[in-house]
Amino acid sequence: MSHTLQRGRYMRRTLVAACAVLLPLAAAAQVSARAPQQPRVWTHADTLRGSYNTPDRNWWDVTFYDLHVAISPADSSIRGYNAITYRVLRPAAEMQIDLMTPLIVDSMIQDHRALRFRRDSNAFFVSLLAPQHIGRHYSITVYYHGHPRVAVNPPWQGGFSWTHDSLGRPWIATTDQGMGASVWWPNKDTQADEPDSQRIALTVPDPLIDVSNGRLRSTKHHPDGTTTYEWFDANPINNYAIAVAAGHYAHYSETYNGIKGKLTMDYWPLDYDTAAAHRQWVQARSMMQCFEHWFGPYPWYEDGYKLIEVPNTGMEHQSAVSYGNWFQNGYRKRGSGLGLQWDFIIVHESAHEWFGNNITAKDQADMWLHEGFANYAEALYTECQFGKEPAAEWEMGKRRGVANREPLIAPYGVNAEPPGDQYNKGGLLLHTIRQVVDNDEKWRAVLTGLNRTFWHQTVTTYQVENYISKASGIDLGKVFDQYLRTTMIPEFDYHLSGDTLAFRWSNVVRGFGMPIKVTLDWPEFTMIHPTEAWQRLPLHVANPADFKVDPNFYVDVKEVEP
Numbered sequence: 001m002s003h004t005l006q007r008g009r010y011m012r013r014t015l016v017a018a019c020a021v022l023l024p025l026a027a028a029a030q031v032s033a034r035a036p037q038q039p040r041v042w043t044h045a046d047t048l049r050g051s052y053n054t055p056d057r058n059w060w061d062v063t064f065y066d067l068h069v070a071i072s073p074a075d076s077s078i079r080g081y082n083a084i085t086y087r088v089l090r091p092a093a094e095m096q097i098d099l100m101t102p103l104i105v106d107s108m109i110q111d112h113r114a115l116r117f118r119r120d121s122n123a124f125f126v127s128l129l130a131p132q133h134i135g136r137h138y139s140i141t142v143y144y145h146g147h148p149r150v151a152v153n154p155p156w157q158g159g160f161s162w163t164h165d166s167l168g169r170p171w172i173a174t175t176d177q178g179m180g181a182s183v184w185w186p187n188k189d190t191q192a193d194e195p196d197s198q199r200i201a202l203t204v205p206d207p208l209i210d211v212s213n214g215r216l217r218s219t220k221h222h223p224d225g226t227t228t229y230e231w232f233d234a235n236p237i238n239n240y241a242i243a244v245a246a247g248h249y250a251h252y253s254e255t256y257n258g259i260k261g262k263l264t265m266d267y268w269p270l271d272y273d274t275a276a277a278h279r280q281w282v283q284a285r286s287m288m289q290c291f292e293h294w295f296g297p298y299p300w301y302e303d304g305y306k307l308i309e310v311p312n313t314g315m316e317h318q319s320a321v322s323y324g325n326w327f328q329n330g331y332r333k334r335g336s337g338l339g340l341q342w343d344f345i346i347v348h349e350s351a352h353e354w355f356g357n358n359i360t361a362k363d364q365a366d367m368w369l370h371e372g373f374a375n376y377a378e379a380l381y382t383e384c385q386f387g388k389e390p391a392a393e394w395e396m397g398k399r400r401g402v403a404n405r406e407p408l409i410a411p412y413g414v415n416a417e418p419p420g421d422q423y424n425k426g427g428l429l430l431h432t433i434r435q436v437v438d439n440d441e442k443w444r445a446v447l448t449g450l451n452r453t454f455w456h457q458t459v460t461t462y463q464v465e466n467y468i469s470k471a472s473g474i475d476l477g478k479v480f481d482q483y484l485r486t487t488m489i490p491e492f493d494y495h496l497s498g499d500t501l502a503f504r505w506s507n508v509v510r511g512f513g514m515p516i517k518v519t520l521d522w523p524e525f526t527m528i529h530p531t532e533a534w535q536r537l538p539l540h541v542a543n544p545a546d547f548k549v550d551p552n553f554y555v556d557v558k559e560v561e562p
């Protein structure tokens with residue numbers, strides 16, 4: 001998801017970010033001046049939604065969702081079913097299926113038999129009749145209908161958006177990251193379990209066209225003046241990536257010669273925005289070129305890449321990136337410096353195809369794996385277009401947008417939303433680690449290796465940080481602990497005395513020993529290895545004012561008395 005201005009002192013379960021790229025400085029200052037956050041009280045419903053290793057969830061592995069939904073803008077209602085195919089991992093007789101109020105389950109059917117179920121808020125517990133044999137596949141079909149929650153502030157507070165385009169024609173979209181896909185369709189609502197593939201068959205009134213994930217398999221017109229658009233996503237997909245986009249769309253496409261061969265790139269602007277799309281959306285090609293270089297092959301050649309115009313700012317819907325950035329560079333006319341030279345939504349949301357969709361955090365608490373990496377991808381795209389040094393300087397400007405009021409990793413098991421710092425601070429952490437690795441080809445191998453190692457998988461932060469340490473050959477455990485699990489920014493304390501530099505780390509976790517570059521031999525930067533204990537090294541600077549710490553490390557620097 002993309003950034004927004006943070007409003008109010010505390011927004012429950014709303015993904016918001018304070019971003020230097022987007023915020024004017026005055027607003028950024030307000031971020032740090034706000035009152036301390038009130039502790040969140042977690043509810044039974046949060047645990048039902050946010051825990052995946054529970055008795056009613058952990059015995060079955062979703063393999064296929066077969067989703068069929070008829071959408072009625074006339075009365076803002078939906079009706080349909082989802083046939084859930086799963087593999088049994090261990091014997092059980094009860095399963096949890098999620099569907100949010102006020103939607104109503106009509107029936108749950110397995111082997112032509114109606115099953116009994118009880119509702120606990122947004123979770124349903126269904127009693128199975130047939131024995132569930134380990135390793136076998138079964139299917140359960142959930143029929144449902146109702147008026148799904150209307151999105152209050154999409155994409156951050158999501159649900160259904162029943163809007164109109166500028167000609168007054170219906171324009172419908174869904175957004176549900178964070179909130180959960182069960183806001184409009186029944187599923188196992190956790191990021192930890194993805195189907196191997198999914199059908200999305202959506203029926204909309206003529207002449208609306210629905211564009212969803214994967215490839216369009218068929219369109220079927222019905223006598224009642226509706227059409228079913230059958231989309232098929234051939235790869236594992238996180239449930240919040242499944243989306244409706246129904247409107248008066250135009251369509252054009254091109255073929256991109258990528259790392260894995262020919263990739264179809266399909267574009268779906270509203271009909272009257274076709275010329276603007278042809279002008280602005282060429283950046284999808286430069287995005288693809290840059291990110292395949294840095295992250296490895298686009299993860300969904302079978303499903304293609306799509307850009308779809310929507311009535312919200314945009315979302316990283318898998319193989320169907322949604323776009324609402326007014327066909328302009330920057331972020332809805334905001335941004336700063338080089339950030340005004342490219343289209344924020346194309347770059348940021350598409351970066352999630354690698355970090356977010358290819359590699360998905362099992363628990364929302366680890367969402368910095370999506371947003372921190374997508375934020376960092378902005379710097380890499382800037383580097384691809386404008387060169388390494390200008391991009392690094394632009395990236396470090398994000399420091400002003402970090403609030404540092406809460407650690408990046410939120411509580412596990414309750415679908416907790418990490419703070420907005422997961423964007424900028426996550427990006428700054430990765431930019432800093434690149435400096436520590438100090439070898440661009442090795443760093444690129446780390447990023448491509450991540451996407452290869454965790455290809456189409458759901459992961460934890462520990463898996464990712466262990467991989468980065470191993471692939472870089474540097475134990476970064478304390479670095480991750482410092483930046484992800486505390487709000488402390490490492491302080492590089494130093495003192496110059498003649499030809500001697502005294503230095504140490506303070507404000508750090510115990511054992512923190514991140515190397516850092518300083519002008520030991522001016523004007524060259526040399527890597528040194530501070531610890532919490534004072535160390536001394538010979539210094540060669542003509543003038544004490546020439547002593548510099550490499551500004552690409554996200555640290556505070558302080559000259560102190562010894």
Ligand SMILES: [Zn+2]
Nearest residue numbers: 001002371374
């Ligand atoms: Zn994002």
